[in-house]
Amino acid sequence: MLSVENITVCYGQMKALQGVSLEISQGDMVALIGANGSGKSTLMNVISGMIQAVSGEIIWEGRPLKGLSPDNICQAGIIQVPEGRKLFPGMTVEENIIMGAYHPNVRRQAPESLQKVFSTFPRLADRRRQFAGSLSGGEQQMVALGRALMAKPRLLMLDEPSLGLAPKAAAEIFMIIKELNKEGMTILLVSQEVLETLSITTYGYVLENGIMALKGPSRELRENPKVKTSYLGL
């Protein structure tokens, strides 16, 4: 479904990604793990079109994505939930979620999608008139997820969805992600919570200093001694 081939990204003189490749197929839930600054967010942003790669190809459903602008990529069905959630602080919860359905392709179904999001996150329905900035971290993440769902993603990319959340809220978010995948959504999950991530995903990639160091089924990665020492602290 999505294949990233040999991507290289530079920030000035510094290479943020070097020849990185990645493969996701329909219905998969794939993990991308790595330390801070290893290039996970950069890869996400390259796929979303926010950052242009120096070389390499990104193929989405047989079509090359390179050079397309973020809004076109959004239209193609790739939706990112960015790190830190990046909600619209001056807009209400409802407005934030509706903004997810901005793209004309999905705008028509917005009312039904909204109903669905509110039924998935009943807590948000009660707070629909509040400003997004006034919510708790967990609730904000739900808004971010809800907003992404409105866009009818075919590939949902989540960047650190549990960052800064209380353990209970984080667990809840992971539950929901798992649920979404069960319903058939393809997901790329970036997280520092390696154990949790590898336990819900089917396949995993490990980025180290801009290079794809390891890849393999999540189960195997969990047993990998290198992953164990570097990321699981075992």
Place this chain on the structure above:
Amino acid sequence: MNKAYPVALAILVILLAAFPCIGPEVYYLSFMFSVFMYVILASSWNFIGGYGGYLSFGHAAFFGIGAFATAKLATMLQLPPMLTMLASIPAGGIAALVALIVGYPCLKIRGPYFSVVTLCFAFVVDLAVKNIEFLGGAEGLWLKFMDIPEKTSRTIMYEVMLLLMVVTLAVSWFLGRSRFGTGLTAIRSDEEVAETMAIPTAKLKIQAFVLSAFFPGVAGGLFAYYLGYIHADAVFSINISILIVLMAMFGGGGTWLGPIIGAVILTVVNEGLSTFAQAEIARIIYGALFIVVTIFMPNGIMDFFRKKGGKT
């Protein structure tokens, strides 16, 4: 450090100082006088606006305060014309004092809000001068002129303004290289970070603001003397305030050379255009200059040439 550089500058200054000796017409002296004046205004604005990132939109206020203070001192103390020029130094002091009083509350405000507060300040001063008879009133003030040939008096004015410009630029150059200047630049890039780095931001800002008010104050005094008659509209005009900002940013704020280039180019081009083209057309060309320069050199002329220089 390139040694040829200061030497070349020194030669340039000497050449400028010697310019009246070749016997140019009075107009050239007057025109150069106004170029120097704008260089002083733009460069001293640059202390707070360019280095510190606090875009003052009311700098004409200090210019005007200097002008009126000089005229007022001259008439109150019955100064002879030559001493009037010296009166512009205490007048600059008055401008600096006002800057100290106003700067204290205003410099706590950041970004565009600071710009608008200073804009309001300029209006308040302008209207105060017009409304209060003691400060000059709406009639304006006349200054006595020197009892010497016109050429001599303009030459004196030229040399004095040149001297003031050299002093201003020396301060500006020094600022760019001192810890003071580094502190200001840190404030511009991120004031909160600067604070955590134990930079006394409040103190630095006030000092820079006061300094940036002093030189326009003195220049205003000389300008009043140059005009012979001053009126609030002539020295407090919002156009002057905006022009000062544009000159500095046009050349490239935050560098000591940028404001000089901006001031020189804009003054010369404006004067030249008035000479060659029909009035409205001249203004349109002048306006287009801003657009073209911004589109091709969005970060100022200095930055553009720096980059070009870096590549070759």
Place this chain on the structure above:
Amino acid sequence: MKENRIKDFSMFLITAVLCGLMLMTPAAGFGAGKTIVIGGSLPLTGAYAETGQWIEKGMRFWADEINTKGGLLGRPVEFKIYDDQSDVGKAVTFAEKVITVDKADLLFGGYPGTAARAVMPVAEKHKYVYVSMGGHMKSFLQGYTYSFGAPPLMGEWWYEGFFQWLATVPAEKRPQKAAVYTINNPVGLSLIDSIDRWTKKLNIKIVINEKYNAPLADATALIVKAKQSQCDILFANGFFPDGVTMMKAAKALDYNPKAIVQGIGSVVPAWVKELGKDGDYVFSGTVLSGQLKYPGNDKLNAYVKKTYNLNEYPLYFGFGYAWMQTLEQAVTGAKTLEQTKIRDWLKKNEVNTIAGSLTFDERGLPAPINFGTQLINGKVELISPKNIQTREPVYPKPAWEK
């Protein structure tokens, strides 16, 4: 770093060369040739653009006329006009440029307010005759010998004509209470003097006497105050924008004093053109009028009728023309372009302009000239003095038509 410095320095040089080039060229353009160069600056853009452009038109009309007649002292005349952008500093610099670089043979006059005040000392220092409207009375009290108001625009005299007429109105019909609103600038302030003098003489009580600063965004409060104090004469001593705002407020609030007297806002053609009927019955003064029987006025009227479709030449058009007439006669009379001789000739002799015959005193001023005017049916009518009256004034002012 080293590279940068060199670049910086080359920038410096480029600017210096550019600067030099700009300055050198104009000097080369004008020789001492056969033509007489008359130089100066006018506000062709910016706040005083309207005034400046009319003055320019008046001057150019004069130049065309004299050139077809064979020129001044047998030499054709040519203007060197700079646009000072309504900036006093620029006006001074350009005056010096005209005198010292262009070496103009004659200097032409400027526009009212502050610029004339600053250019007069320049003319004095360079010993150039400066014929202009001057900057009201104060500017003529500075002891300049080369400046002439020929004719001047003198705020201190502006209401003379009107008051002379008002003095002929029987005492019981005269207004009793006056509201005086004055714009806070040299022009406005110069108007106050004659109001003070005459209201005392005519026993009119000044109930409201206030100044305001431009811009006057709204005049409602001013008019309400005047109305509440039952002032039956309104002095609106201002320019066009504030004058219009006040008139509109007066009509909307249905304020009907016996007379409305306006400063210099109502003398521009735009007043009649833009306000139409609402601008009617306003009293003011003037120095020049196409309706005066002085020679030349008919010619000017015919020209503006043909070129600008105006019934009467605008004040500033007339000024531009009249100053040039004065200069022309002085040059012809002195038979030289030597400034001091021209000045001395002017001090001793009489000139005949479209504003009548003028002789100048020590200060460079003629005897006070002013004609009372009133706008009637969109036309400026002369109401005073009696001998030039074109129409009986409409007094008291009719109530606003609704």
Place this chain on the structure above:
Amino acid sequence: MDAVLIIQSLISGIMMGMVYALLGVGFSLTWGVMHVIHISHAAFGLIGAYLSYSLLQYCGVDPVVSAAVSVPLLFITACGLYQLLIRPITRAQNIVMASMILTFGLAIILENIMALIWKADPRVLTPTYSSGALIAGPFYFQYPHLVGFGLSVLGITAIYLFLKKTYTGMAVRAAWQQPEAAQLYGVNLYRISMITFALAVSTAGAGGISLALLNSFEPHSHNLWLIYLFLVVIVGGVGNVIGTALAGLIIGVITGLSMAFLPFQWVNLVTFGLLMIFLIFRPHGLIKQEGM
């Protein structure tokens, strides 16, 4: 001091303030959303005023009706200008500064083009109702003020509803609050910036018409207007539509009250002085809330 004077002067102050608010609301949006300080904003307002002047003079079209012509016209022009001038400078390190210098140049150009077309003479917009008034007891509501006020309320409400209720409007707010996330959800920043800019310019046109109903204008009048709209925007909080409207009201009230209580000579001084003090104590404007 009597009540009639105070209330009358408050009424006209408020009406005037709202007109400034309409003129300022677009300025506020371009500043907030695009970080472009649009110095030529008021010059576009002046173009609106001149267009409606010409339409009234030569076709007898009422200024309010002519807004229907000049507003779309300005919208299209502004779209072109955005592509031509504003978009290239979005790569500047400091968009605020670059945009100020560029639009300052644009303002000079526009002013002198107007001077060439319409000449330097002052103009007054005089529709048939220009000096009539609605009389309610001791109070007078001048028709031009009423119409200008109405146009302003209408314009500001329209902008508010646009931002609040339409997808495009929400995208404008989103792009301003969180440009990155907005892009991820399909917002094309350039397109949104263009719409914002064009919308701002067209409200300026409407604001210019309203202001022309109150005061006379000349090609250089925009310099004066710019100062007032700057104040309205800053007092209201940059990018804040409701705040801008409120600021218009407040400036109107300050002016109105000072007109009633002070010698007129001090009105402008007090207005600017109070605004300066206000800004020192509330540097972020009336409403410190991102969004509307």
